[in-house]
Amino acid sequence: MTKKELIERAGRAKTKKAALGEDIAIENFVTGREHDALNSLDEFPEEYQQDLLDAGIEPSEKDRSGSFLQRDCSVVFSTVKYPGLELMSTTDALKEHDWLKGYLWKAVPVDMDKYTAEVELEQTHGYFIRSEAGKKVTMPVQSCLFITTDKIGQKVHNIIIAEEDSELHIITGCSVSHAVNSALHLGVSEFYVKKGAKITFTMIHNWSRGMEVRPRSAVVIEDDGAFISNYILMTPVKSLQMYPTAYCVGRNARATFQTIIYAHGDTKIDSGSRAVLRGEGSRSEIISRVIAADNATVIARSDVIGEGANAKGHIECRGLMLSDTAEVDSIPELKATRKDLDLSHEAAVGKVAEEEIQYLMARGLSEEEATSVIIRGFLNVDITGLPDALARETKKMFDMSLEKVM
């Protein structure tokens, strides 16, 4: 599609409400002023340093192959330390690589809803990450989308490409300053996992009570490619709706989504993961853990669509209720279109079981300590597929996030 066609399509979808989630008045949010570029992440104002850490970003850039920071609508820092890795703003990348336009809106339809249309028409950067063919970038790339100004509408378009037989590990954090009462984040992310390549994507959402968030993500996975997403949300958010979709188009393509949500306050979340198993022998696993406390409402969706021969998909979603005024709707869906598929799901929503508390008390814990151990255990998903150091670090980030809310 030419740029002109994209703009036309987006224009037609400008008022198209999303299929899910409450409607947001995009016009209430602004682009804001440009921020100055930084020479290093350390230069990012002191008051935001802790928020960076909370979003999994290492300001010293230690053990990172590259770093990217977008503040509101300005890219303020971008650096690469590893050969074979590219990292820059999508806007710059489109100037540098003429071929890149062929990847735009290939995984996510531009006219999906008013949010995708808005990102096409009023895009404010986003990141481009690419690993060259055969390069295994084992050290993670870190990227952060940060909101520091009230009423900002951040509208990013991210493109992530792992070329054939390459490996890419990404830690991405979205964070917001405490001074922001209300802001909007629209994030389109398109992932392309080529033959034999692998992407792990660990995302920490560190939002606040006034944030409205509409990510739109899709992944295209070719032969023997693997995509692993780990998503962690522990802070309150006004409203979040997302339904990332992995298209396993190649033979033996694999997709894994692991989602950990601790919803509290007046948080409203509608979050799902979908895998479309088109390739022969493609596989997916969707695991989610949702805790709902206070007045939080969470719709936890998951969907596996089996289309390719011998495709295999499993869904495991568990919810834990900590309050009588919270709500969890767990909606697992399976769709089979041929007979040689293996699709399954298990879903359960419950409370902290008395007998588990008693068992822990019989080992010497107080009731409160026991409850906390059970909650930690509930959220403790074994993160698979990450290199050792990154897995340990992810666990640490998770523990830190949990510590803040418990």
Next chain:
Amino acid sequence: MLEIKDLTVEVKGKEIIRDLTLNIERGEVHVLFGPNGCGKTTLLMTILGLPNYKVTGGIMTFKGVDIINLPTNERVKLGMGMSFQHPPVIRGVKLGDMVNIAQGRKEERIDENLIVLAKRLNISVDFLNRDVNLGFSGGEVKRSEILQLLAQSPDFIMFDEPDSGVDVENIELIGGIMSELLDRNKRPSKRKKAGLIITHSGSIMRHIKVDRAHVMLEGRIACSGMPDEITKNVMESGFEKCVELCSKEVGTE
């Protein structure tokens, strides 16, 4: 160590134990027989202080402390421990975590000494990394319980059917380690630990020496005596007959 006098216990408004009296001294191990539903497990849970077991009468002291109103973890701090018959699965909490909790360790790493003890129980490091009780076989549950008790090292330990659902080899192994936990291998004057074992089949009795046996019927201790004699009577004639035999002996005294 444990003194119970005229104890009456209700579970969900129903009286399960009535006027039960039992004393266990330091250095003693007692065994409790009885048919299903006679109140054996209820007694153990009440001693441990679990919330659904309501004491409506009687006295219960542990190490001289009135424990009736103490929460479970306070009783554990005083030196009580329990091997559960059907412990719950706690997802995401590994056996290794439980061992650390029982030992009062805040770290994630497991004490080297306990890894050695685990090996003696045929518990591998991989097994320590499994969610506690999730998909454990009967024997694995018992061994996991005993490992946690080894970490906790209580002065008074209750075992709820340590021999049920366990194969012969494992019963021997479990009996051996229970004997160590309860100071059975020490001279009587050196024994500091005490224990109370519930057994249905009595098969654990071949691997651990106990000092006294009781038969429980309908919520009370119906007869008490020397372990060999009571075990023999129970195994050969059944619980009620054993109690009958007991009262005859009392009658002839």
